[in-house]
Amino acid sequence: MSTSAELLARYRQSLPSFVSPYYAEPISIDNGEGSWVWDLEGNRYLDCFGGVLTTMIGHNNPAVTAAVQKQAAKVMHTSTLYLSEPMIELAEKIAAQSGIPDARVFFTASGSEANDTAVLLATSYRKSNQFLAMRNSYHGKSFTTQAITSHASWSSTSLSGLQVTFVQGGYRLRSPFRDLDDEAYTAACVDDLVQLLDMTSAGDVAGLIAEPIQGVGGFATPPDGFFGAMQKELSNRGILFISDEVQTGWGRTGEHFWGYQAHDVVPDMLTFAKGVGNGITLAGIVARAEIMDTIDVLHFSTFGGNPLSAAAGIATLDQVLADDLQGNAKAMGDRFHGALQPIVDRTPWITELRGRGLMWAVELCHDGGIEPDRERTTQLLEACKTHGLLVGKGGLYGNVIRLAPMLNITADETDELIARFSNAIDDVGSLTT
Structure with missing residues (x-):
């Protein structure tokens, strides 16, 4: 079986230059179950981006499969x-x-x-x-x-x-x-x-x-x-x-x-x-x-x-x-928002938390203004990966982190998301203090 590093070399040889994977060391997702995925090396991640909001009700969902x-x-x-x-x-x-x-x-x-x-x-x-x-x-x-x-x-x-x-x-x-x-x-x-x-x-x-x-x-x-x-x-x-x-x-x-x-x-x-x-x-x-x-x-x-x-x-x-997954999106979204807003309020380089349901984003700017901070955004993306959390990046200036968990994410998984994302924010904060 190939490694992620071997796949990256083949990726760059066979795909056009405008196609580019996330992360300094890109990962290959080998398999998934519910809100979780595993890479070729066996590392487990809480997937909160779902292939850009596409896997919506869990990997290997029994009914869909x-x-x-x-x-x-x-x-x-x-x-x-x-x-x-x-x-x-x-x-x-x-x-x-x-x-x-x-x-x-x-x-x-x-x-x-x-x-x-x-x-x-x-x-x-x-x-x-x-x-x-x-x-x-x-x-x-x-x-x-x-x-x-x-x-x-x-x-x-x-x-x-x-x-x-x-x-x-x-x-x-x-x-x-x-x-x-x-x-x-x-x-x-x-x-x-x-x-x-x-x-x-x-x-x-x-x-x-x-x-x-x-x-x-x-x-x-x-x-x-x-x-x-x-x-x-x-x-x-x-x-x-x-x-x-x-x-x-x-x-x-x-x-x-x-x-x-x-x-x-x-x-x-x-x-x-x-x-x-x-x-x-x-x-x-x-x-x-x-x-x-x-x-x-x-x-x-x-x-x-x-x-x-x-x-x-x-x-x-x-x-x-x-399963009223719309209702779950509301409940788990409120749970996430309630826990994250105080963290955002005390983090000077996160300018805004926005969204609703299970569709949330934080925009990163230099302290005291709205000048986009791309470097910190990349650091936060990488820190999330380090903590076993897959998120997306976006925004006009590439300075927004996007989170879109599965619609059937559980309360325990939501709390795990909050903890991992909070730890990633702390890691990035420690790099700049």
């Missing part, structure tokens, strides 16, 4: 050119949960492809290439979704057939409106939206796409009701609202099944991916029938909704609902 094995023994792929009961059943379940009236579901293989489809639908429906997105946003790596991503470190090209305007959103720490209270902050962002539409749009704008909590952007969280206030202005102009639920869906935020539900709004479309298949490739888009049916030619995704992925999606969604 059994569903995949059962389906694999029958047929793994057919495509939408044939009737597939797993695909149809999953579409029915997601449509019922979506909150969107007269909903239709189109499956894709990735969140990028789902968001790409949302843009295709909006521009076709509205007959416009003008689009709105939020500052500090991330919506994927496809050519179309790069255009609606406002995150320089993830932007590979400026070329696009879209005319995109970026509006003020949920990243309050670096907003010119950051000193306002929630109500005033929302009002200022809506005023900014109105001015941009009045000054920069030429005719009809197709849509606004937004993450209820910005994922890659460091779990930036707007005030409740923010997007409801935005949509009032959008509706006045016929502009569609698309909720990118790739990271916020399936009860992740605790208080709601979808992130959009914190905002007194029902989107015209929503996109989903990542956790819905608990690690299996599965994504898609939900839209009102009149919007989905704007495409009047044959259109399908080769791997979208394949029977194997759909079986995993059904098993995952059923467990989320049956």
Whole structure:
């Protein structure tokens, strides 16, 4: 069996330079069980990132594993050119949960492809290439979704057939409106939206796409009701609202099944991916029938909704609902937040703790201000690994640590997370005192 060091050498010889693993000494995850994973050398880690919020209800989840094995023994792929009961059943379940009236579901293989489809639908429906997105946003790596991503470190090209305007959103720490209270902050962002539409749009704008909590952007969280206030202005102009639920869906935020539900709004479309298949490739888009049916030619995704992925999606969604994992996300998130906030308050280089449910982040800055501290962030990432804790890194300046435990994490595991993360913070503090 290869070692992690041997795999790293092969990794660098066979993959492009823009693909890069975490850590000074990258690890190879060999196997997992629930919230825990083991590397090739036998080291155990509490996984609080789940392959970027994708393994959502535990590694080697018995129900999902059994569903995949059962389906694999029958047929793994057919495509939408044939009737597939797993695909149809999953579409029915997601449509019922979506909150969107007269909903239709189109499956894709990735969140990028789902968001790409949302843009295709909006521009076709509205007959416009003008689009709105939020500052500090991330919506994927496809050519179309790069255009609606406002995150320089993830932007590979400026070329696009879209005319995109970026509006003020949920990243309050670096907003010119950051000193306002929630109500005033929302009002200022809506005023900014109105001015941009009045000054920069030429005719009809197709849509606004937004993450209820910005994922890659460091779990930036707007005030409740923010997007409801935005949509009032959008509706006045016929502009569609698309909720990118790739990271916020399936009860992740605790208080709601979808992130959009914190905002007194029902989107015209929503996109989903990542956790819905608990690690299996599965994504898609939900839209009102009149919007989905704007495409009047044959259109399908080769791997979208394949029977194997759909079986995993059904098993995952059923467990989320049956075990009230949304409620667990709320309870364990409150437990984590309550324990960590005092630690953050007494740590001068952690500027902010933000998020909700089981979606939390800390932003690291130099003492006394908001200048990003990338060096300490890397130190904290490494310290977490040393303490057997896997977390993510993100944020506009790479100075945010992201934590997204399994939705079925236990109270004991949550306490273990708190202890390990606290010890990592102490270690980094000792390096700079």
